[in-house]
Amino acid sequence: MFRLLNIEIHKLKYSKASKVLIIIYFALLTSIALIAAIKFDIGPIKFHLAEQGIFNFPYIWHLNTFLASWFKFFLLLVIVSMMANEYSNKTLKQNLIDGLSKKEFILSKFYTVILFSLISTVFVFTVSLILGYIYSDFNEFxxxxxxxxxxxxxFVKLLGFFSFGLFLGILVKRSAFAVGAMFVWFIFESFVKGMLYWKIKPNAEDIMRVFPLEAMSNLIKEPFTRFSAVKSVAKQVGEDLSKDFSVQPLDILIVLLWTSAFIYFSFLLLKKRDL
Structure with missing residues (x-):
């Protein structure tokens, strides 16, 4: 495992574009903390967002993971460009000539996906913990x-998303086309979702739940209507925003199954393809 990871890390060291994207990604994750600096002082009206409870434990875990997941597209570009570079620079063929099996090649990419997902999760955990201890009204363990x-x-959401990107990168061989294919699939899922809600609304949610991007989206539901201030406003206008915000084990299982499928089909593509 570490040998294969070392090969991928060595390649990333010499890719300026990948290094820039990785730096931008983690800079954006850090920028979540800038929300705490938002203040409005208009005469007698003083508003400090951090003091409204958005960084309270345990709400902060929900909010920050949801916000951080929007930045995953920057690492997606790194993943698909890794595969595109393998073809354009002919390093894939050279790795196989040097004795790396196709299975080991796919595993080296998948280990990199796991590493990116794990580091991102630890990073978000650290940022959230620091913000929580600074601004939260509740600090009991x-x-x-x-x-x-x-x-x-x-973590599972990133793992599934990057594995999907890896599969598309192998499928189309070009980073721009791979990202485009991801976007086309998103449009396809959105179209199917719209048609299902139009035709068979009672069962639409259950059917859409098994689609890959929808399953990833379901892992962390939007946290804003969970915020007490939003609920108070909703009650005043007669709206009920109560719903289940918890992480569902079935959604985790569905995404893990898709992750396994993406890696398996990536291997099959590589195995059958004439390099």
């Missing part, structure tokens, strides 16, 4: 450790 399953969901 039992409260701090509540809802940590959102971090597991975040």
């Amino acid at each position: 039992s409260i701090v450790t509540t809802d940590l399953e959102y971090l597991i969901a975040f």
Whole structure:
């Protein structure tokens, strides 16, 4: 495992574009902390976002993992460009000539996906923990450790998303086309979702749940209507925003199954393809 990871890390060291994208990605993850600096002082009205409870434990785990998941596209570009470079630079063929099997090649990419997902999760955990201890009104250990399953969901979400990107990178061989294919699939899922809700609304959610991007989206539901201030406003206008925000084990299982499928089909593509 470490030998294969070392090969991929060595390649990334010499890719300027990948290094820039990785730096931008982690800079954006860090920028979540800038939300705490948002203040409005208009005469007698003083508003400090961090003091409104958005960084309270355990809510912060839900909010930050949801926000951080929007930045995953930068690492997706790294993943698909890794595969595109293998073909354009002919390093894939050279690796196989040097004795690396096709299975080991796919595993080296998958280990890199796991590494990116794990480092991202630890990074978000660290940023959230620091922000929480600075701004949260509740610092008891039992409260701090509540809802940590959102971090597991975040890790699984990245794992599935990057594995999908890896599969598309192998399928189309070009990073721009791979990202385009991801976008086309998103449009396809959105179209199917719209048609299902139009034709068979009672069962639409259950059917859409098994689609890959929808399953990843379901792992971490939007956290804003969970915020007490939003609920108060909704009640005043007669709206009920109560729903289940918890991470569902079935959604985790579905994404893990898709992840396994993407890696397996990536291997089959590589195995059958004449390099």
